[in-house]
Amino acid sequence: MKILIIEDEAGLREVIQQSLEKEKYIVETAHDFISGLDKLGSYDYDCVLIDIMLPNGNGLDLLAEIKKQRKQEAIIIISAKDAVDDKVKGLDLGADDYLSKPFHLAELHARIKSAIRRKSHNGDNLVVWKNLTLSPEQRSVIVNDENLVLNRKEFDLLYYFVINPNRLISKTALAEYVWGDHTDQADNLDFVYSQIKNLRKKLKDANAEIDIQAVYGIGYKMS
Amino acid sequence: MKLQNYTLRYLAITLLVVIPIWAGLFYVLILDEVYDNIDDDLKNSKIIIIRQAFADEKLLNTPEFGINKFTIKPLPKGDYSSKDEFSSSSEFMEYDDDDEPIRTLTTVFNDKNGNPHELIIKASIVEEDELLEDLAVALLGLYVMLVISILVVNHFLLKRIWKSFHAILGNLKNFKLGTGIKPKPIKSPIDEFNTLAKEVEEMLQRNEVIYSSQKQFIENASHELQTPLAISINKLELFAENNTLPEEQMIEIGKIADTLNRLVRLNKSLLMLSKIENQQYAEEELVNFNELIQQLADDFSDLAAYKEISITVTENASLHFSMNKGLATALINNLLKNAVTHNHQGGSITFLIDENSFTISNSGANLPLNPEVIFNRFYRHTNTNESTGLGLAIVKSIANTYSISIAYSFNNSHQFKIIFPKK
CATH class of the missing domain: 1.10.10.10 (Winged helix-like DNA-binding domain superfamily/Winged helix DNA-binding domain)
Incomplete structure (x- = not known):
């Protein structure tokens, strides 16, 4: 299982990466809009975590880009903006979940697992x-x-x-x-x-x- | 009083004063002109009569008025002033069968033999009383017509003119920050109203800009706080998981985590307060409070059961109110939290739902609270660090947003009555 974290805060990126690697995920990271777009264009992932506020771009635009390329990734928006507007917009654009900062790592794992499980249409939802x-x-x-x-x-x-x-x-x-x-x-x-x-x-x-x-x-x- | 009636009232009163003053002046001026005219006429007659008398001496002997409008009487020799003297008097007139005013000119002239003669010429003039009467009738008619025409003009023209003003008022009334609804465009034949409409629209737009930049600021500020908090909490969680620390140290880590979580709640509560006060919870729906209270009471049941607190809900009526669903939940949630926190082991919480209000009562400290301060931010009745001190401030803020009133009373239990405004 491959996961991409697009998050500008190094501290948060690190801690999420470490926590996910403990779960045996293969984790890649991007620190801004352009590197995020670059990684999304080059590889396929099972799940992508996107922060909304990114240097040189908005996470929601990145989300729109993924949908335009008809990629199958499960997408979870992680944002400090607990704004209802953004949540609605994100889910409308096709995000699978929305998690507002700060969150517990256990909660993040639960969300990632649910999102991937819903995406994999192999009938094995148990x-x-x-x-x-x-x-x-x-x-x-x-x-x-x-x-x-x-x-x-x-x-x-x-x-x-x-x-x-x-x-x-x-x-x-x-x-x-x-x-x-x-x-x-x-x-x-x-x-x-x-x-x-x-x-x-x-x-x-x-x-x-x-x-x-x-x-x-x-x-x-x-x- | 409406503007158009207001102006009409003052116009009618002013006209009532102005018209008689004008009539008086008019009367005096007209009469003066009439007398002047008649006097000129009399003077003219005098010249003609004297010229005739010089030509025809018979005329010098006209002692009676008869069909003439003058008399000439010889005077004994002497020194007379040849000045013209005018006087007004009245004389019986057969036609009118009444005394009518006349004007007379009395003068002295010498005939060609140098003998003095007195000449009196008379002319009938306007009847002042009748003139006054006619003038009064005419003016009354003028007054009535003026008032009627003002009424008509007010009613139709002003109504049309003020239409654009009412449209501006309507725009202002319907304006709500953050909804992004543009005011309706206004096209008025009156320049002032067009300017007003333009200024109002610009002002509203400026407010919108300030509002959205403020919203932006709050969100950015929250971002700045939430991210470091997220890093701290997550690092601590990972640290606790990765290390096999002795129990005492784990307890200390737990305490740090609890404190950080408290900070998160505090930040979230402050954010919520700012958002409520900035009216960022715009969407409204009809909220069924019976359902919501039942649901939240159920959500709290485990927490309450742990403290052996019973929660009962009594529904006397069904209560519906149109507001933001999230805020309705936060309202009840914070009241419930408050009721649980300030309760004692084995206490009780009761909800009473009526048609336009609901009451939450809870057992607790056997002393009434000061209703002046309990809704203040960071006011804590007890010295507990369990609560953020913002719960009731949030309740108050939500209530203010929807003109909901809250009454606190103490009657062996602490009661908060939430009264919704009637539709």
């Missing part, structure tokens, strides 16, 4: 982890050929873990993904703990081969 099979479309979980009934939040939690295996997921990232923007208070994130306890119990009862460990002070890691 996420598999050992004896667990998740269908994001059906929102169903099968453990050892048996259906496991989870509520909406439990499913979201499990999906986030399965799509980010062996990664450290901060409780903030988890809470933002599952409960949205409502969890403003850091101290209150302890409530995530009780939800995970419930999920763990259900998974254990179903004999799922999954281990969700708490990383004290930060969050969780699934393996």
